[in-house]
Every structure is written in C-alpha cells, then in structure tokens.
Amino acid sequence: MKKSLLILVTLVLVLLLTGCWDNVEINDREYIFAVGIDKGEDDNFLFTAEIPKINEGSEEERLIYTAESKNFSNFYNDSFLRSDKVISDRLMQVIVIGESTASDPSCIKRIFDEIERSPQINRRVKIAVAKGDAKDIITTEIPSNPIVGRYLSELLVKLKKENYQDIYTFDEALLNFKDFNSEMIPLVEKIDDGLKIEKSAVIKNYQHIGNLSYEENEIIMLLLDPSNSNMKSVNIKLEDSSISLGAVSIRTIERIDLENSKLTANYYVDLFCYIDSFELGNKSLSDQKFLEQIKVTATNQISEQTVNTINKLQKIYKSDLLKIKDKLYKFHKTDYDKIKDNYEQVFSDANINVHYSIEIKSTGLVK
C-alpha cells in the first residue's frame, strides 16, 4: 500500500510540476485557411496567408498577411512576432502556387518537401497553380464567399467529384511526382467577381511547362478514368443546325503492348449520349439517317480533338499524362525495365490510338 501511495504521489507531483506546455486556448490561435506562394528575391518566397477573423457576427472577414521568407517555418516565425495570437496551419485548406514559383523546379522541390515533412499540415490540403501571381488570387474579393480558402477548397472537391480534374490534393500531386514525373494540377484564374478553374497546368520534372485547355483536359480525363468520367457537351453543326450531345456513360477497353521499345496503346471508347439541344420545330431527329450522320460528325470531331491532344502530349510536352507507365510497370515489368531509362522517347514515339463509337441513347423528353 505504501509503495503504491509513493508511486501515486510521484505521479501527481510530476503532473503538478508540468507547465501544460501545449495548452493554447482555441481562441488564442489564428488559423491559416489559404496560402499563396510566389517567388521573391534572393531565394525567398513571398507568402500570402489568408486568416479568417473570428467574430460572432454574420459577416465574415479575413486578414491577409504577406511576408517574404525562406520557408513556411520562417513565415510562421515572422507572423508570430507581429500578431497577438499563435498562428496555426492545422486547418489549412488550400495552397496556391504562383506561376513564378511553378516555373522554377528548385522552388517546387523545396515547397513540396517542407509540406511533406510537416506533421501539422494535413496532406489532404488542396493544391492549385495560379495564373499569374498567387497573391492576386488570394486577395480576390468574392462577394458570395469572402474566404477564398474555403471557396477554392469546395470548388476543387466538386471538380474532382465530377471528374473535371485529376488531382486536387497535395498528396496526389506528390505521389504523381514520384511515380510519373509529370502531372496536371488545376489552374486558377481570376475573372471579374471571382475565380475560375477551367484549365490545368502541366508540371513536368517539377517545372511548369504549359497549360491544357478545357477540351484537352476533358479528353485526358476521359482516358484516365473512364468509369467516372463524362463528356459534358459535344457541339456539332450539321445541315445548318447546331446539335449538342452529352455523354452520360462511357465504357473503355485499353490494350497496351510493348515490344522491343515500341509502345502501342489502343483505347476503344463507347460513348452513350443523350441529345441535349437541337432546334425547335425540326423533325429530323426521327430520321435514322440523320442520327447516323450526327454520330459520324460527332465521332470525327472528338477524334480530331483527341489526336490533337495526344499529339500535344507526345510531341510538345513529352509527358505521359495518360499514366501508361503505371500499367507497364505493374503488368509488364520485365519489358518495362528494359526501356525505363528511355521512357520519354519511347512515349514520344508511341502509337496511341483512340477509337470512338457513339450510341445515341435518348433524345430527351420529346422526339
């Protein structure tokens, strides 16, 4: 009994002598919601942090901190010295990388390494590349949702869910860097009254080399993840009438072959489409031949876009955004090992064909 009392007293003393080192009240912290990273002078970064103001009123306000520092921890230190609260990055929602930072591979490597190493920043933080300066994006005033971090985060989640974009979190970006060396990160642009994410930035070897337009993005997403994807609208013009089709379900079969450094990839895509809009009073849709013509025109249009996109990937960017490398590594490892040092060239010379077949499932509520 005496011994357990001794242990108990020791325990209690130890607890009482603590300084409760980590006890910081929740209202004594400032939470960064969004941070923009631009390139500064002398190897520094220009950090722009958005911090929502804590107030009980219905109006949401925010603070913007800007500072030049070498890395995140220096930035926190700097804000520690000029704020009455403790800055915290545990609730960070979005990281926006400015175009200037994205064009410099060493900058990307430093930033990504620091985020990866930090135990506080959640790896599921959203990531986007800014067109222009990240500072402009962060300081944008959006009337409907003043906190840009929350706005961008919800927008990115929605886009990923509907399969508009391939990557939306830092974790995916990091894993893609390590596995494929190149990836598409959503590109944020400033428009009047808000922000828009339509295109994506191609990052290869940790450097921003170009952008992909909305249509190119759509086609790559179609080939990457067919089970979840959809084509929103295929607009064709036939006999002076504009017809708009939307593909609601897509079935794809891939055939990838690697023989003696010659890579062949064939995608067989079946698009099941609805007709979204036509012309009032025009009865041509009941005519089978007209429907066949629609199919042929649409197929040709999509095929042309696809050929252009793949050409761009192979010849201009030379980056395997279709993740064919992944399937080669996993399912044809012995063949892949022979060409892995020369993969970029092999991909450039590869024969990638996409064969479309369109089925019109329904014309809507009227004929």
Added chain:
Amino acid sequence: MKENKVERKIETDLNKNIAILKEILKDADDIIYRRLECGKNQKIKMGVVYIDGMTDKDSVSEYAIDNLIENLDLEELEKNAEKELQGAIAKTSISVLEVKPILTIEDSVLKILSGETVLFIDTCSKAIMLSSRGWPMRGVSEPSTETVLRGARDGFNETMKVNLTLIRRRIRDPKLKVKYMQIGSVSKTDIAIMYIEDKVNEDVLKAVQKRLNNINIEAVLESSYIEELIEDDNYSPFPQIENTERPDAAASALLEGRVVIAVDNTPTVLMAPAIFTAFMQSSEDYYERWLSSCMIRIIRYIALPITILLPAMYVAITSFHPNMLPTELALYVAASRANVPFPAYFEAFLMELVIELIREAAIRIIGPVGSTIGLVGGLVIGQSSVEAGLITPLAVIVVALTAIASFTIPSYNFSTSLRMIRFAFIFLAATMGLFGISIGLCILIIHLCTLKSFGIPYLSPFSSFVENKKDLKDTVIRHKIHNLVHRPQYLRSKKEKGL
C-alpha cells in the same frame, strides 16, 4: 464477536429475578413489569416483562398467558423445558408464534430488548419467551430509488422478517437456506444470509461468512456499514457489493448463485459478489422485449464513456487538438470563446461543480420545491452564465449531456463513483490533452482489472471474453430468455444449467 461474559442463571425466586432485571434495565421507563397470578386455583405467580410499543398486545394478554399456563406442568418444565412447552402449546388455542425456554438473565434481557415478552415463573429456574414482536412499521411500498415501468412494485422495508418473506414468496424451494447472525456489540442487529444450496459457489459463501464473523463494530445502523466492512478493496471508488430495495432483484441474484445479506432496520439488502456488468443492469431489462432491452443496454454502454469522458474531451480538443474539429465548428467555438475570461478546463470544472451542487441541493429539499430547484438551477444558471459571458454555450451543452448520461446508469452508487473519476479526467486532460485522457484510461483499466469481488475478477466476462463467451449474451445485449439458460460462467457456481 461474543464477549466472554459471565452468564447468570435465572433464579427460582420471582422477586429476585425482577429485582435483577430492574437493576440491569434501570432508568428505562418504557419497560413494563407486570405481576400475574394464574393457572389452576390462581396459585402460580408470574412476572411478565416487555417493552411497551415493541410488542403485539394480543400476544401478552392475560387470556393468552392464562391459557398457556393452565396446560403447563412446572416440574416437567424444569426437567425438559422444550418438550413441555411444545406440548403445552399444542393444547392451547392461542396464537403465539414462537415459544422458547430461556436459561440466563442476559438472554432474557436481550429478548426483552428485541421486542419479545419474557415470562418469569416463581419456583421455576427457566423463563419462557413468547414471540410478540409487533412494532409499528412502514408498509410494503414501491422503492423510491429503483422505479420500473413494468414489474413488481413491492419493496423491502425495515423489518428483516418481512424482507425474508418477500423473497421467500418468489423462491419456494427447500434449497433456499437462511442463516441468522447477530452483528454489533451494542446494537446486536440481526443479519440473515440467504443462498440457494446447489447453485451457490461454496468458496464465496465461506468468504462471506468468514468476513461477517470477523466484524468487530459497536453498531450496525445500515447495510452500508456491513458493505464497507466486508468488501475487498475499500480504497477503490467502485462498489464491489450490489445493493437493492427490490425483492425481485434479490431473488434473481439468488437464482444466479449469489449470496444475499439482509440486515434488520434497513430496507437495503446486499448481494455479493457483484461485478461491473451487474451495476449496468436493471430488472426492467428482463421484463421488456429482448430487442428493446438490447437497444436500451447498448445506449447505457454508450452513455458510460460519455459520462466519464465528455468534459475531458471538450477540454482536450479545444485546448490541445483543435484540428480534430471540423473547420466550421472550430471557428464557431473560437468565436464563442472570444470574450470568455476563463480557460476551457476552468469552465468545465466550474460547470461540473455547479451541477454537483444542484444535485446535492435537490436531494435535501423535499416536496415539489425540490424538482423546481433542479429545473431553475439548470436553466437559469446555465443561461445566465452564457449571457453574462462567463462560459460558452458549448460548455453548457457538454455538461448537460454528461449529467443526463450519468442518470442512465441504473445503480446510484456506481454513477457516484463515475462522477469522481470525471474530475480526475478533466485534470488530466488539462495537463496533457488526449494523451492524458488515454493515460487516465490506462490507469482506470489497471484498477478495474486488479479489483476482485470475493475472488471474481471485476471485469468479468470481458476480461476472459473468449472463454466466457456464453456470458456475453447478458452484458451489452440481452439475449432471449431461452438462450440465457446457462448460469454465469464467471461465478463458477455448481449447477451449470437452469434458468
């Protein structure tokens, strides 16, 4: 413990006996000494001694005594008192329940003080005890602390014999054994140990009897005295003996193979051994449909961690790990705490203290005012503190939820021990956050695993849930009556099967 007293024999001279009694029981004005002359030809002189108020008048009426003495042969009484008395009783028509011979003065004093009537006969060295206990007592009514929606509404009262009767009515088996004892050197309180012979665990029974025999105390005013004196670990906050005011609970305990201890002058009987799951059960679980009982039991087991941990979690999450909260909630909590002067742990501690004060106050105040105080206290203090900016609304919600969860625990003394532990957890959370709470949980688990109730591990059947998996049917859920056929394995009682 019996003191080595010199036992004085009863004198043959009636006057001497009365004088000795008056000497021993002097200054006790409620003791009545009556002299009678009855029997054939009014020749036999007798003295009747009893306490007014403790006896049933009919038993000591002259008619009854006269009737008895007429059929008594004094010489036979000297030789073989028992037999003679039995014979006399058989011939009479009086309604005395029990008649016994008394040999010593001390014994007669004890019987008088217990409410019996003692008859001293001149020229006879034996006195006669007439059982005549008949004091005013509270009727059999519903126990106020253990109410059920469906089930019997009779409860124990202060008379031990009534309590034993209530139990006997439910178990009409010759194997139900009752053993009497007397504990308390001054109070000499009657204790009855009940058990069913072929169901009880012999080792537990022996331990109970041994511990009861070892009690050395002056007075036993309530069964809780006995509970404290025979339990395994006095320093533990958790009770190791269950108590109840309901006869059906006591009968159910007997059928499980446990030992029931009834104490005179208290309506609470003790049931040993008692483990963790026993305190989370209520009789009502067995009287409702088994599916609804399952749900209610699961709710109780969910309420258990809520009542211990919720205030501590509030402190730990807001002060140490705010990133656990969803973003909007974190901002809302931060905003609501902006003008509050106290840190989170002080808020939690203060509100818990206020709830305890309200609870204690509500017990002391009787009548309709009591329930009003509870309502008023809760509403007014909580609401006003929030408006005055002393605490946050979230703290009020947390504390109210905790209090409500603690009321779902059926056993009152168990939930009281949980209240104490709650404060310890708040303290640990304030110093070390979730790490402190986990360490507190570890210490709690160690303590519960060390605790034993008469040799049975306290956390049975969870602590050997693979071996005793049949017992798990009656813990978090309550399986159909058909399946609750096996006696609890953890009790290791003799007979395995039987409902």
Added chain:
Amino acid sequence: MFEKGITPYQNVSILILVSFAFQTLMMPIILSEVDGPVGWLSIIIGAIILILTIKPINKIMDDYKEDTIVGISSHLLPKYIAKSIGLYYIILFIVANSLLMKDFAEQIKLLMLFKTPISFIIITILLTASYAAKKGIQTISEIAHITVLIALIPYLAVIIFSAYYSNYTNVFPIYPVDIEGVVKSIPNTLFGFFGYAILMFSNSHVSKTEKNMLLNKKFIIISMAIYIGCYILIIIKFGMEEAVNLVWPFLSVMKFVNIPGFFFESTEIVGMSFQIIVTFSCVCILMYFTNLAIQETLETKENGYFIFIQIPILYIMAAALPGMYMLYPYVKIPAYVFSGLNLLIPILIIFKGKKKGKARN
C-alpha cells in the same frame, strides 16, 4: 480459491498485442529492404518457419510444466549456458522495450504534444506501466485481453477505412520477385513476431496447458494476417516509392482515414489514442517478463522488485538514444542478432530435449 494461472486466450491476446507493437516498429525496415511490393512473402516465410518450431517446443514444455524456457534450459543444458540464455532474454526485453517506448514517444511528441519535453512523455508511460506490472500476471493478462477488445480491434477497424484513398493496383508487380531482398528481410519480419520470445515465458503460466500448441499456432496465423494486412494497406495507399520514404508509415496511413460521416477531421489523433493504450499494455507486459526473466536467471524468490530496477535503465535508454530515423541503420544489426538467437535457442533446446528423451528410452 480460483485458478492461479491465465486462461489460454488471454495468453494469445498478450502475444498478439506485443507482436502488433513490434510489427508497426519494423515496418519501415521491411519496406525499404525489399525491392517491390512483395514484402508479404517474407512475412509468410517467417510465419511458416515459426510454426514449424511450435510443436517441438511445446512438447518439451509439456515435460517441464511449471518452468519457463530459462528453467528448462537449466535442466537440459550446462549451468553457464542456461545463465547466458537467461541473460540474453533479459537484454532482449530491455532493448526491445526501450526501442518501443522511444519510437512511440517520438510519435506522440510530433503529433499530439509538440512542446512537451519527450522525457516527460516517457516517464508518464513508464510509471503507469510499472504500476501495472507490479500487480502480477493475472492482472496483466486481463489488461491485455481487454486492450485487444477496446483498443486493438477498433484501431484496426478504423485503419481499414483509409482504403478509400487507395489505389489497389499498387500491389503489383509481383513477378519478377526480388528473392534476395525477400530473404534479407526475413530476420526483420521474425523480429516482428516478438510474441514468439514471450510465449517461451508465458506458456508455463497458462492454467490449461493442453490447448497451448494449437493456440500458439493460432497466434502466429492471426499475427501474420494482421502484419500482411497492415503492409498491404500501406502499399496500396502510398505506392512503393513513397512508402519507402516514410519514417512512420502506419501513422501516415492514419492521416488518410475517411469514415463517411465521421466528424473528427484529423483522425490520426484518434488512432494515436488507441495506440497509446496498446503500447502501454505492451510496455507493461515486457516489464513483467523482464522481471520474470531476471527472477529465473538469478533464481530469486522475491516478486516484483526488479521492476523498480528497470525504470531508470529503460528511461535512460529511451530518453538518451537519438531519434528513430537515426537509429534505423543501427537497428538492423540487433534485429538480425536477436531474431537469429530467438530461433536458435529454442532449436537448441529442442535437440537437447529429444536427445534426453531418446537416452531415457
């Protein structure tokens, strides 16, 4: 009054719990040694090797019912070898215990209590565990049994939800297999089955020894299943390249748990709370068995004093050693030595036992 031993399933839960703690410790080493996501092959091979030795060792334990392995070796082998076997087990348990505490305290400090000094965290766990270890084998086995019920099973159930963010094709390519890497990592996986060293001591405490052989095999199979499950969870979440880069892969997987509708955001803290209870049980078990090993080696009768001797030793080893990442190259050598000896000593005893049995017949 009631039996003075532990029940067979409580024994199994002790072994599974301790093995789980060391599996999470050794995971980064296995990931980095094998080229390709085929580490599970070395886990299976390690488990098969251990299962093969269970039957013979249990047969010998049946002959010496009340003795642990130190006692058996003092019957079968010369005195000094038996003493050195006892000494080996003491050193094994102390080193393993301090490694476990060090690793765990670092995770806590990084994730939950950033500013708290690490020595404070270590002292708290040590004192709590020593309080429990003093209570004896029955209490410890009940604690282990309950910990499996309320901490280990919920922990694993929560971790499984991290598969939401996973890419299942990361398990490929299986062929061609890096045989050299697989064979090299077998000693590390054997160290992960730490319960094998513990069962040499705990089997003698079980009240019903008839079931021991079957249950020991069950322990290895269950432990192997958990090991492979955790390994595959890490691989499918991160892929091979990133998984090799992580210092605490299991912890990083916890960050990605997504239970639909669960309101806690950073779930790694929830996982850490479960892991605190698991680790506390393991530290407590190891302290008790160190005490038992010292008791048997020095042949003393007194129970429990050696626990107090362990506290300063463990504290110094845990607090003074450098960070876990620095230690990993140095951990490989002890892992080889320990797993080798862990296997050799029972095999030696089996041979000696069989020889003696033949000599008797």
